[in-house]
Amino acid sequence: MLIHHTCPNCGADMNFNSETGMLSCDSCGHNHSVEQLEDIKLTQTFEQDDAREYHCENCGAVVVTDKDTTATSCSFCGGAVILVDRLSGELAPVQVIPFTISKEEAMQAFKKWCRNGRLTPKGFMTANRVKNITGMYVPFWMYDLNNDVEVHAKATKVRTYTSGEYQVTETSHYDVYRKLDIDYAKVPVDASEKLDDQIMDKLEPYNYNDLKPFKTAYLAGYLAEKYNYNDEQLYPRVKNKVKSYIDNYITSTINGYTSVQYHQKNINTKQKHSYYVLLPIWMIYYDLEKQEHNFLMNAQTGKIVGKPPVSMQKVSLWFLGLFSSSFIVLKIIALLLGGALW
Numbered sequence: 001m002l003i004h005h006t007c008p009n010c011g012a013d014m015n016f017n018s019e020t021g022m023l024s025c026d027s028c029g030h031n032h033s034v035e036q037l038e039d040i041k042l043t044q045t046f047e048q049d050d051a052r053e054y055h056c057e058n059c060g061a062v063v064v065t066d067k068d069t070t071a072t073s074c075s076f077c078g079g080a081v082i083l084v085d086r087l088s089g090e091l092a093p094v095q096v097i098p099f100t101i102s103k104e105e106a107m108q109a110f111k112k113w114c115r116n117g118r119l120t121p122k123g124f125m126t127a128n129r130v131k132n133i134t135g136m137y138v139p140f141w142m143y144d145l146n147n148d149v150e151v152h153a154k155a156t157k158v159r160t161y162t163s164g165e166y167q168v169t170e171t172s173h174y175d176v177y178r179k180l181d182i183d184y185a186k187v188p189v190d191a192s193e194k195l196d197d198q199i200m201d202k203l204e205p206y207n208y209n210d211l212k213p214f215k216t217a218y219l220a221g222y223l224a225e226k227y228n229y230n231d232e233q234l235y236p237r238v239k240n241k242v243k244s245y246i247d248n249y250i251t252s253t254i255n256g257y258t259s260v261q262y263h264q265k266n267i268n269t270k271q272k273h274s275y276y277v278l279l280p281i282w283m284i285y286y287d288l289e290k291q292e293h294n295f296l297m298n299a300q301t302g303k304i305v306g307k308p309p310v311s312m313q314k315v316s317l318w319f320l321g322l323f324s325s326s327f328i329v330l331k332i333i334a335l336l337l338g339g340a341l342w
């Protein structure tokens with residue numbers, strides 16, 4: 001089932017406006033607060049159909065969707081459509097972080113990012129490289145977790161001093177015990193099979209204080225997808241994710257020793273709560289040397305993931321020009337090629 005958010009003044013389709021945070025009509029300029037909007041009841045389950053084709057209510061054209069799509073636009077009239085049967089019942093998101101970065105701002109950030117890559121091929125920006133720019137809501141599960149941690153370790157402190165003609169090394173041994181009760185709230189794990197998990201992890205963090213109760217109007221004008229994995233299926237991933245936080249935390253509580261050797265570390269993670277949320281990203285596909293690359297941006301904070309396009313010809317010129325100090329060259333090239341730009 002498709003729904004449109006139409007303008008009460010003129011009947012045109014309305015889109016979410018990332019600058020005002022309101023639903024706005026491009027035709028007559030009417031704005032409407034999303035929070036106060038009467039939304040369709042998503043707790044009820046609409047009959048799920050696996051149809052991939054719908055008819056746009058505005059123009060009658062066929063809207064073709066992927067099986068996971070929950071919001072898209074009619075490719076004929078551009079009207080925003082929301083597939084409500086894929087957003088209701090157990091597929092109903094609880095919260096959403098709305099877009100705060102507009103398409104124009106994402107495009108500007110992309111251009112700037114390309115210029116920052118100093119080895120960007122000549123003419124890269126003048127050619128029409130950008131194949132597609134898409135604002136998309138990615139499905140995530142958020143977990144609140146409690147962790148019972150018990151650690152036993154052997155530690156040493158080594159002291160060296162001179163006594164008369166002798167140099168004395170004194171080693172003290174300690175038994176270290178820690179019992180910790182650690183809570184983590186709102187740990188996100190991406191639930192879409194299409195996007196690379198590591199890339200999504202790099203787009204974090206979002207500012208989770210801005211999570212809003214979900215309304216379909218936030219999706220108007222963007223692409224959105226439903227989750228492919230439920231919270232139970234992703235639980236091993238979130239456990240693994242917090243394990244590294246816990247390890248760091250344990251280390252931070254044991255300091256001042258010369259060496260620490262753990263011989264027992266029990267972590268008992270319990271799930272207190274999990275809920276389904278949608279988080280916004282901008283994706284830009286561009287091509288270079290006949291290959292598609294992508295640029296991803298956190299559409300709330302502006303954080304960028306990707307590597308600027310690199311011209312191998314320019315890299316070799318750099319090598320020749322700075323041959324005499326090759327160590328520095330390698331270092332600079334390593335910096336330009338990646339690492340430091342993340």
Ligand SMILES: [Zn+2]
Nearest residue numbers: 007010025028
């Ligand atoms: Zn209007």
Ligand SMILES: [Zn+2]
Nearest residue numbers: 056059074077
């Ligand atoms: Zn249409």
